[in-house]
Amino acid sequence: QVQLVESGGGLVQPGGSLxxxxxxxxxxxxxxxxxxxxxxxxxxxxxxxxIALGGNTNYAxxxxxxxxxxxxxxxxxxxxxxxxxxxxxxxxxxxxxxxWASDYWGQGTQVTVSS
Numbered sequence: 473q474v475q476l477v478e479s480g481g482g483l484v485q486p487g488g489s490l491x492x493x494x495x496x497x498x499x500x501x502x503x504x505x506x507x508x509x510x511x512x513x514x515x516x517x518x519x520x521x522x523i524a525l526g527g528n529t530n531y532a533x534x535x536x537x538x539x540x541x542x543x544x545x546x547x548x549x550x551x552x553x554x555x556x557x558x559x560x561x562x563x564x565x566x567x568x569x570x571x572w573a574s575d576y577w578g579q580g581t582q583v584t585v586s587s
Contacts, residue, residue: 474496474497474498474499474500474575474576475496475497475498475576475578476494476495476496476500476501476566476567476568476576476577476578477494477495477496477497477578477579478492478493478494478565478566478567478578478579478580478581479492479493479494479495479581480492480493480581481564481565481581481582481583481584482582482583482584483584483586484557484583484584484585485585485586485587486557486558486559486585486586486587487556487557488557488585489553489554489555489556489557490554490557490583491551491552491553491554492508492551492552492554492565492567492581492583493549493550493551494506494508494549494550494551494552494567494578495547495548495549496548498548499548500548500569500576501543501545501548501549501550502545502548503525504525504569504570505522505523505524505525505569505570506522506523506541506543506550506567506568506569506570507519507520507521507522507523507541507567507568507569507570507572508520508521508522508539508541508550508552508565508566508567509565509566509567509568509572510561510563510564510565510566510583511563511564511566511580512560512562512563513563515563517566518532519532519570519572520532520534520535520539521535521539521540521541521552522541522570523541523542523543523550527543529541534560535554535561538554538555538556538557539552539553539554539555540552540553540555541553550567552565552567554583557583557585558585559585559586560585561583561585562583562584562585562586563582563583564580564581564582564583565580565581565582565583566578566580
């Protein structure tokens, strides 16, 4: 079974940075547009950043200018560099294809922004 595994989350102070990674055990990332999604407590899961196979990127307004998505197809890995973090960025972060596929949801990685 192919899986997507997220890592890199943690506790960070407001204004800090984190870099998330998403790796797969098969060939999901190298042949699909990919995205980072997040789900805050009591809220729906939303797409915050996406990257096409060719490298074009799109961001939710809430993270534009602060987050950067990138991919390394040779390593089957997608990254999310998060800078200038705010308390409202606190959520569980997931990667998936865009559009998402139910079979590919992993466990996610918790990001907590708090002083």
